[in-house]
């Protein structure tokens with residue numbers, strides 16, 4: 142298929158979703174206005190129910206369209222080829238011919254934050270390593286999640302080059318010929334390269350934009366794919382857990398982030414909010430598989446969530462370990478604690494068919510990113526209850542107006558075709574919020590009139606290692 146065909150197909154998918162979010166939100170507002178006892182209430186409820194069904198059927202057909210005429214197998218092959226290309230480059234980067242002469246980038250895993258945040262820190266280091274063609278050296282001794290370090294659970298980033306020493310040493314950015322450069326955390330990085338997320342490399346940008354609905358997340362996912370190769374004993378632990386917990390497909394993953402996050406960085410979301418989306422997913426799946434078992438993998442740092450879910454939703458099979466949630470509740474606030482739990486939760490969440498969570502949490506964003514390395518295009522296999530996808534410390538996230546817009550309310554912005562808008566968030570009701578870079582106007586704008594303005598960056602060439 143052409144780039145334009147695939148982009149148009151995905152725009153239609155987005156448009157169908159956005160228009161239903163818009164209509165259902167408007168109907169719910171109307172329902173509140175007319176009052177509970179009005180004659181209109183039941184009619185509105187009926188439209189909400191049947192409208193949801195209309196949407197599901199159209200989405201079902203759009204899914205079929207994405208697979209027809211060999212598109213499904215083309216996508217599988219193309220995803221495997223592109224991923225193979227990048228994995229091969231990362232392997233080459235990490236295995237220089239002579240480590241004692243290799244240019245190196247030093248990254249310390251021990252950023253003072255949670256597991257998801259630390260893993261994202263390493264991904265950022267790895268992207269900078271790729272962008273400077275330096276071998277990434279990961280320091281992980283005394284890791285709060287595992288004193289024995291990274292290599293105790295994951296395979297080392299290199300089999301041949303892990304020695305941080307060199308003949309010349311400097312802090313970021315150093316000179317091109319400086320052998321060893323120390324990279325600070327992204328929060329304090331000066332002389333920021335243009336290739337930081339959400340940018341994607343120019344040499345694969347066209348193929349990637351054709352293949353995938355969320356190229357920046359796919360790109361991050363490729364670094365995770367290389368980094369998180371499991372040690373055999375970690376793999377064995379996860380296989381045993383899968384068996385004991387009864388992890389089977391189809392399955393939806395929900396991540397309920399509570400404890401220290403609530404009221405500080407995110408709002409509280411009741412289990413009902415997650416479960417109504419789960420219910421919607423299974424209603425849609427029943428169009429294809431009428432007698433499906435409704436399974437949910439539930440991860441949380443709040444141990445009461447699993448029991449609450451089981452009590453309130455007896456027709457579901459909840460997969461998950463309350464003990465993990467119990468230790469997780471402690472892990473967020475204290476050092477040490479359960480690496481096993483968080484590895485397992487991220488692993489199983491990434492293996493589900495669909496994720497429902499708050500993207501304000503790095504735990505769920507990582508699961509989503511890993512997912513992109515598992516499927517040809519899993520960019521639509523999630524629903525976030527709060528933020529859109531982002532990468533901590535990212536460069537600007539922009540969208541481009543495909544159609545003009547004149548404000549209908551005072552909090553909306555004016556759009557001209559081609560306007561670039563920095564998106565702050567999607568309100569999941571048909572509108573997004575952001576800033577128009579041309580007019581500097583802040584405000585709401587209709588999500589369906591936009592397309593992503595993907596940032597494309599120049600990286601050094603890896604042509605010499607491509608097969």
Ligand code: GDP
Pocket residue numbers: 254255256257258259396397398402440441442465466469470472473482483484486501502503504
């Ligand atoms: P964020 O604070 O949610 O953005 O993510 P971080 O990963 O940076 O920090 C949260 C930490 O809380 C994690 O690293 C875990 O230690 C713990 N945590 C949060 N949610 C879960 C969960 O669902 N399962 C487990 N096992 N731990 C969790």
